[in-house]
Amino acid sequence: MFEFTQSDEKELLLQVAEGNEFAFRRLFAAYHQRLGVHILRITQSVELAEEVVQDVFMKIWMTRETLANVDNFKAYLFVLSKNHALNCLRKVSREQLQLKRLEETNIVPFTTEAQVSDHYYNLIDEAIDKLPPQQQKIYLMSRHSRLKYHEIADELELSRETVKKYLQIATASIKEYVHEHREAIALIMALVHFFHFFKK
Structure with missing residues (x-):
């Protein structure tokens, strides 16, 4: 210790x-x-x-x-x-x-071999939280509510091109944030495996 x-x-x-x-x-x-x-x-x-x-x-x-x-x-x-x-x-x-x-109700949850870890999803959530309010709103309306460009544009009183541009910027920001912080996952897992090895 x-x-x-x-x-x-x-x-x-x-x-x-x-x-x-x-x-x-x-x-x-x-x-x-x-x-x-x-x-x-x-x-x-x-x-x-x-x-x-x-x-x-x-x-x-x-x-x-x-x-x-x-x-x-x-x-x-x-x-x-x-x-x-x-x-x-x-x-x-x-x-x-x-x-x-x-x-x-005899319903089996759907799972796939390509499930992403909780850590990855947490990074995405954090990245979304850090987006500017308008970008965040448009991203969530598109990805979570599954609204089309014109539906978002009508609801927010924006042009379709503005919605598209905001969504592109938001998506790029999220990808960049996840990429920058993936090192945290790798570092923590390496430390955990290291100390588990020496506990044996």
Whole structure:
């Protein structure tokens, strides 16, 4: 187990905030195990606890610039992880209820071999949230509500070409955001596999 003085930890957080992967590995090594124990008490599930730890550290890496303003990282980390763990428990509960209803009606959920990971979907959701309001609205109307260009144009009182252009810009922004942040998934998974290997 790693321990840092307050000044050392502050310096480490500043290094992570600047994108230093080595510093992030040190931070992960120092906290991932005790965080896992903390989350296990909440979830009572080893698998879910591991998922929460991965998600939390991924979020920390993707929003690393904010670490420069964190004075008590342990408290920050544990509050962040507790909230995420409770959200995951609620999600699992909803999924179990939905599955039970599907089983009662003899409906089998459709799945494919090409399912994308939850992490990828989370990145897409984050990218959509960061779009300017008008782009976000047009993107959601097109992709989620399945409206055609002219339908969106009529509802928002815009030209069809403006809708098309906004949608192109929004799609490009989302792709760029996901591409830039895929490194977080790769980095977290590499760290998880590394520490699992040495626990054996």
